[in-house]
Amino acid sequence: MPRDYNHKEIEKKWQDEWERAKLYETPDSVAGKENLYALVEFPYPSGDLHVGHWDAFAVPDIYVRMKRMQGYNVLFPFGYDAFGLPAENAAIKRNINPADWIAESITKMRAQMKTTGNAFDWSREINTSSPEYYKWTQWIFLKLYEKGIAYRGKGLVNWCPNDQTVLANEQVIDGKCERCDAVVEQKELEQWFFKITDYADRLIDDLDGLDWPEPIKLAQKNWIGRSQGAEIDFEIVDSSEKVTVFTTRPDTLFGATYLVLAPEHPFVKSLPKNNLLSAQIGLMLQKNEIERTAEGKEKTGVLLEGIHALNPATKQEIPVYVADYVLGHYGTGAVMGVPAHDERDHQFAMKYGLPVMQVITPPAPAVGNGEPACYTGVGYLTNSQNFSGEFSEDAKKKITESVGGKLTSKYKVRDWLISRQRYWGAPIPIVYDPEGKAHPIPEEHLPWVLPSDADIKPKGTSPLGSSKELIERTEKIFGKGWRPETDTMDGFVDNSWYFFRYLDPHNTHEFSSLEKQKLWMPIKRYSGGAEHTTVHVLYSRFLTKVLFDMGLSTVAEPYEVRLNRGIILAEDGRKMSKRWGNTVNPDEHVKNVGADAVRTYLAFIGPYNVVGSFPWSTNGLIGVRRFLERVAGLSEKLDDGADSAELEILLQQTIKKVGEDIESMKFNTCVSALMILSNAMGDSATVSKSSYKTLLTLLAPFAPHLAEELWHNLGHTTSIHVEAWPTFDPSKLELEVITLAVQLNGKLRGTIQVNRTATQDEALSLAQADPTLGPKLPAAWSKIIYISGRILNIIS
């Protein structure tokens, strides 16, 4: 076949043929084959496939294809995370129904995705916005409701005034809406929550058993934010009231010289109304979290006149403040102020002239100009009555117990708020009786269909409230005066369980049967964007645990390995953006150089399992196309004879290298190894047919169409993609004679050709006999380091 192959013709031809032969449809099990589930985060159907989608799916496809050739029954599914704000906003803009817009986008995206040549099993395609899918999202909600994990609660929520909806904490970035950048307001509403805090410990502890990259585990742990500390009661003087504080430093209790409460604290609310006071506190409460944190961390507080708390350790009366640097939602909303050993408390104490009592002495006195503002490290207790002299870590438990406190943990993570006052989501399957009491919708009424007659334009209340059909449906089923829940679920609920559905996508009576789960779970590799390391991965782990506890999942952890990939930047090194006009259109490049070249180029661009950013280079793409052309051109110099020993060894090395590096997702070095092999074949006068076949099978995962075409040109009538992955002969990985580096005192002085099994003496005499190297070597030496096959180092 000529070098300049016609990619348009052959790619279309083989895609059609694979589809006709159902080559990639994955049965639930195949005799003699092990199942393997490879997953990539499914995309939101934006209607336009960009390079990021290619990078996300076509590159892991290399791994999938190798695993198939290695004899695994590999499930590699595809679907659409279709609910959510973007579709709704797009539909409002175009004045059409989101469902229509999504349907159109999916059709377009599916066609584009098929041009990648990926080994997807299209028969398992899912769409989270289809009633067949969200029926089960609702069903899962009901299961959580039964267990008390889904609950209705009042709470301050983040409100986006532009999108007119509540946002999860995770969707608030720097106090602004992650989608539209509007400044988020705080609002108190009745909402539905999932009790993820009940699972916080397990979500941390179970990470220890997982073989994930450490940074990803750590990100999960930090996100959950477990702090071990103590809850300690402070009595309010001349009152029966007490305030419980949470502290990670109970060892500094003797240094607590004041008490601070969050403005939201119940004790503050219970105080008799004092106009001045409530005005000041009201001012704090009015501020949203951004304002509270934005003011240069300047701490402002209000003294509660006439109110004192009792430090349970010193028995001294201490003043009580209300300050907005204390967060209402974290810990107990109350903090003991230890100015000597906490920087925030120190700042506050300086401003309000509160006493600083040092109770910890650093193990080694601070060097340099003294008067440290405050010392936050560990040390030895002082000024702490009979605890003085103890090491701070040891004193934590003792002091806590001595004042009747208890050791406990607190978490940064808050319960998952799942209510959205938007249209395009799964309706929450709840109805309210005339008294306003919530009732779950019985399973037989699922899917509780999203009505099509709602006014979807944002106006501050849930769009579903405007649907006559929904209200009529509710009254018809439940009775007069009953009304539907009008909020929909956060899209993260839909995509927290989708991987179960791929296993059993057409099941009409179960969300995912245990039999199918047993065959496939857990997921061998889950690849996705770094931005989902915390939220999505955490939520899906949480939901899996909940289902596991109910006997509905076969595993407590869904992902054997989670991997993050990098991002592809524009050619100018900036992020791709329509605003910059620097987006890379993959369709155009596929048209010019073919899907095989685009796939292989993306594999070559950099290490895949590293979170980096890689600028696109059209020249680099063309370079990869040239490589593929050279492989095609090699078919014209085939011969039935044997290859040179060098070429044979190189082939064995390449088999080893490519296999190992695909396994560890280092696709870039695989491509490089294939280039080296094909360059060597190009330099050779002839190439044996058998070596060439091996090259093609190694290339098949990267360039599936070209490899298939060249394979058939050799006379094969079955697909190269069902061939066995080549194996190497470990005894043929090295030449008999190798190049050995010779150093003198650790400096390279030259190289010699030695037998690879040469002894130190043999290597040394060869070095001495070498015409250029020999004269440089000393006559005597004190030591020789010889590592067979690596180095000969002579120390004079």
Next chain:
RNA sequence: GGGCGAGUGGUGAAAUUGGCAGACACGCCAGCCUUAGGAGCUGGUCCUCGAAAGAGGGUGGAGGUUCAAGUCCUCUCUCGCCCACCA
């Protein structure tokens, strides 16, 4: 401010995990060839000195460990991502 990660040619990056730094590719330079194409072929391309052989230097910076350091240790600078008053 905290956490995590990364600093290697003009560019994307390799480096058997402590053993010849810069593989492979892009770009660039010189030459050849032509059916002028995003062509193909040959050679060159870390820096300094040198005609060359060769010598010296070199992986953000400064120290250290080692026969040997891009890789390990200490300090430091810069950049990226995430979180940010979490007691």
